[in-house]
Amino acid sequence: MGLFITNLLPGMLESCCRIRACSFKCQHRTEGVVLASITGNAIIIGGGSGIGGATAVAFAQAGAAGLMIADIDLNTAESTASDIMAILKQSDYRVEAVVMDVTDQESIESAFKKTADSFGRIDYCVTSAGDVNATGTFYVRRTALATMRAQEPKPNFPDALHRGNTRGSIVALGSALSINAAPYFIQYTTSKQAVLGLVKTAALDSVNDNIRVNCVSPCWPESNMTKQLKQDIPQLENTMASNVPMGRLGFPEEIADATLFLCSPRASLVTETSLIADGGMCVSLG
Template sequence: IAEASGKELDRFWRVNVKGTFYVSAAMKRQDVLSVPSRTGPREVGGGAIIALGSCNSYVATPQIVQYTTAKHAVLGMVKDAALDNAPYKIRVNAVCPSWVDTPMTGEAIEGDADLRHIIRRVVPLGRIAHPEEVSDAIMFLSSPRSSYMTGGGLLVDGGATLQLQI
């Protein structure tokens, strides 16, 4: 932490925490989700808000305290927002991936020759997630199939958080 940049903390906080806060608040204010969409044996209420967490919402990683702090805060916000929105039948959850095959991840791997090997070692499934695997989790949490899930984070991490890395 002694070498951590306060500027980086502010950046991660603005993007991850404030961004999640403002979008969630705007959705509720607009009452976009507050009208029940159907009833039946699996009653579905006003909808779902899905935040983007990270496996770092659950665990810490050396040298990225700013990112980890922001992602822990996102999961905390999800829990509070789930309680606040439950009376309106709005579910609030987070999808929490580990490494995902995106341009940003590609740049990180290009900049660190060992990173791809490290990922294969620490992710039991031995690979980086495809973006579609994360979007599938988001679709699930947005659907009636998750109608009784609220206030949680769905790990999409290939097992990365299962074991202590030594």
């Protein structure tokens, strides 16, 4: 069998190269398509600080038409909104703040209603509220899917209709521990693995509705929670870095970039996926 495959390999490679060269000339690569385009309206949950705050800034800079910053602390949400206005220097940019408690279904529904009323529709939902993992993701998923299912589908790319339609895209914040495990982190690991399970199930439940659901799984990002862990367990800082082959922790804006990609039309074929942004930690842990 090995010899058979070896004999076939040169011909297979030549054929693949011909197909690849052909595909670059194919009409499906439409001229003028901006693949990184973020043009719709977004709600960023947990957007008052940390990864959520960095994600809100990234969406604004990428061109989101309207942006709702949702957080249990309205002051931090409003602060992020003010920062965005200062960064963009566009007095007419549409960014608002709203209170959302992800453990309270009524609070979630109220925030989604305000977002839909303000912007007309919700194209992107990012759930980055970190204190309550599985419960918050479950409640938000339910409301986000109901809201998006009620919307009319629109092309991912108006000039490239073969890329399909969308009613919306949802990204949840997981963790490297959504995929692996670590000693003494049983509650956190269990909750983050539940987040990944919710994402996968929600993706399958909504794929025929033209809604994509994905997860970003970072490792030890420089966040408020990580800083608190370092203070509580001083020896943890060296352990964190030593377990990451890249030799450093991630930064919120790096996780925001991964989230932005999954929400964007550039990921039009991507659903039920966990994008691992961990500097190689999961591979090193086996």
